Amino acid sequence: GEDVEQSLFLSVREGDSSVINCTYTDSSSTYLYWYKQEPGAGLQLLTYIFSNMDMKQDQRLTVLLNKKDKHLSLRIADTQTGDSAIYFCAETLRGWGKLQFGAGTQVVVTP
Amino acid sequence: ETGVTQSPTHLIKTRGQQVTLRCSSQSGHNTVSWYQQALGQGPQFIFQYYREEENGRGNFPPRFSGLQFPNYSSELNVNALELDDSALYLCASSSDPTSTDTQYFGPGTRLTVL
Numbered sequence: 598g599e600d601v602e603q604s605l606f607l608s609v610r611e612g613d614s615s616v617i618n619c620t621y622t623d624s625s626s627t628y629l630y631w632y633k634q635e636p637g638a639g640l641q642l643l644t645y646i647f648s649n650m651d652m653k654q655d656q657r658l659t660v661l662l663n664k665k666d667k668h669l670s671l672r673i674a675d676t677q678t679g680d681s682a683i684y685f686c687a688e689t690l691r692g693w694g695k696l697q698f699g700a701g702t703q704v705v706v707t708p
Numbered sequence: 709e710t711g712v713t714q715s716p717t718h719l720i721k722t723r724g725q726q727v728t729l730r731c732s733s734q735s736g737h738n739t740v741s742w743y744q745q746a747l748g749q750g751p752q753f754i755f756q757y758y759r760e761e762e763n764g765r766g767n768f769p770p771r772f773s774g775l776q777f778p779n780y781s782s783e784l785n786v787n788a789l790e791l792d793d794s795a796l797y798l799c800a801s802s803s804d805p806t807s808t809d810t811q812y813f814g815p816g817t818r819l820t821v822l
Contacts, residue, residue: 601750632813638815638816639798639813639814639815639816640751640798640800640813641813642811642812642813685750685751687750693764693805693806694739694741694756694763694764694802694804694805694806694807694811695741695753695756695764695766696741696743696751696753696800696811697753698750698751698752699750700748700749700750701749701750
């Protein structure tokens with residue numbers, strides 16, 4: 598089974614904020630990532646956070662990290678129809694380039 | 709600076725056949741990782757190649773093998789194809805084996821096994 602867990606589906610209205618949640622199991626993970634995948638496409642790196650941080654903001658994206666609960670979230674402000682996609686949370690260990698992905702959260706933005 | 713490219717984009721094979729998928733890494737990158745993404749799931753790590761040597765492997769059988777060339781491009785070979793091998797195969801290149809913060813993915817090869 599997955600070591601990284603995500604909810605499978607999120608529906609949000611255009612202009613609202615989206616929050617996608619993820620839990621991971623490896624407390625030694627040093628980097629945590631959010632990737633976006635549009636239909637028929639590869640993975641696009643959206644943002645990442647180093648494990649000694651608790652927040653990172655990048656334009657419309659805000660990543661929150663709660664190390665105690667091993668919980669990661671991605672907030673998308675002012676969600677647009679172009680944000681409709683599958684979002685993957687992933688973790689990795691220092692010194693080991695393997696990414697461990699969750700199953701993905703499908704985000705559907707409605708007008 | 710060119711991105712990560714993969715070929716072919718789509719491929720249909722039958723059970724028992726062999727397949728080779730190709731990946732060209734981003735300029736300046738010496739490490740290539742391969743992932744399998746089954747329908748409705750997240751990508752699963754297959755293996756990583758660094759400077760022409762395998763540098764770590766996930767939970768995949770030996771019929772999944774790879775190569776990396778001096779120009780750092782890479783191939784994924786799968787022998788004795790099974791129906792469950794149907795998936796999107798993604799490669800990612802990075803500037804060194806540990807740099808997942810600079811790991812960029814190609815568009816993938818969609819393999820269908822009939």
